[in-house]
Amino acid sequence: MNYIQQAYKGQRDLWMFILTTFLVAGIFLANFVIYLISDPADLQLAMDMMKNWPANLSLIINLAPFVFLLLLLFILVRYVHQRSILSLTTARPKVDYKRILFSFLMVCTFTLVTFFIGYSIDSSELVFQFDAKKFAILFLISIILFPFQISLEEYLFRGYLMQHIGVMVKNKWFPLILTSVLFGIAHAANPEVGAVGFWKMMIFYVGTGLLLGIMTLMDDGLELALGFHLGNNLLASLLVTADWTALQTDAIFKSTADPSMSLLSEILMPVLIIYPIMLLILSKKYNWKNWQDRLFGKVTEPPKEDYKIIE
Known part of the structure; x- marks a missing residue:
């Protein structure tokens, strides 16, 4: 059984899917709706108010809900859908x-190497603000709470939604694309979207969602996506902060650059060049084969004897 077929190991009534999606993903939908209907001036005022909070307190407030949402998702999968969390995680035993x-380690190595190359070339827009005490607190908060945050996003988008939508539509390409778009929309309320530009950031977020989705389908599990997402978010918290980003932290460096990103070098290059290189590295290491079927093939119900619904 491949990764999407793991959904057959549980109950799949439509009301269960709607209930679980609404309860767990409701916060993302609410944020998007608020972003759409709110006056930009009000959003900026809220952002300015949050800047006055202690950085570590603000980080805890932003990340704490993910702990409860992840536990809620696990409870609903286990007791409503009557399937194991392992089946939501991987097709492996x-x-x-x-x-x-x-x-x-792959994403951390790439991020650190490229950062310090850039820093050695031009550090004029980066301020070294390392404070051992503040950073130690930030590090503890990050290693405790970020695993919950990235796990909720991966288990929801690349896990639950990918599997159940795939079973509904009987193919793999549609849930891959849809969950990537939803992943981008879920981040639409982030302050950098307003600062950099909606469509620029959507290209980046949706492109990242596609990368993580391809990892999941090709590797038959969430493990690679979980590791990538955790490494990316931890370094985003610990390495560099800026006044216009979602993460206001006591990071090692602070960027004073204007809130803008080059469409070519900072958006399209990672999505169209760096991400494919990373997929190539993973494909060689884990011997991925049959890309067409794994990404675009049909989803069929396996023989009943191949799975058992938890009672």
Whole structure:
């Protein structure tokens, strides 16, 4: 059984899907609706108010809801859908933590190397603000709470929604594209979207969603996506902060650059060049084959003897 077929191991009534999606993803939908209907001046006022909060307190407030939402998703999957959390995580007999670690180290290595190359070339818009005490607190908050935040997003978008939508439509390409678009929309209320530009950031977010979705389908599990997402978000919190980003932290550096991103070098290059290179690295390491079927093939119900719904 492949990854999407794991959904057959549980109950799949439509009301269950609607209930779980509404309860767990409601916060993302609410944020998007607020973003659409709110006056930009009001959004800026709220952002300015949050800047006056202690950075670590603001981070805790932003990340704490993900703890409860992840637990809620697990409870609904286990007791409403009557399936195991393992089936939501991977098609393997057990979670492969080495895959999580490899993907984590891959994105961390790339981010740190490219950052320090850029820093050595031009550091004029970066302020070194390292404070050992504040950073230690930030580090503890980050390693405790970010795993919940990235896990909720991966288990919801690349896990629950990918599997159940795939079973509904009987193919793999539609849930891959839809969950990537939803992943982008879920981040539409982030302050950098307003600062940099909606369509620029949507290209980046949707492109990142596609990367994580391809990892999941090709590798038959969430492990690589979890490692990548965790490494990316941890470094975003610990390495560089800026006044116009979603993460206001006591990071090592603070960017004083204007809130703008080059469409070519900072949006299209990662999505169209760096991400495919990372997929190539993973494909060689994990011997991925049959890309067409894994990404565009049909989803069929496996023989009943291949799975059992938890009673």
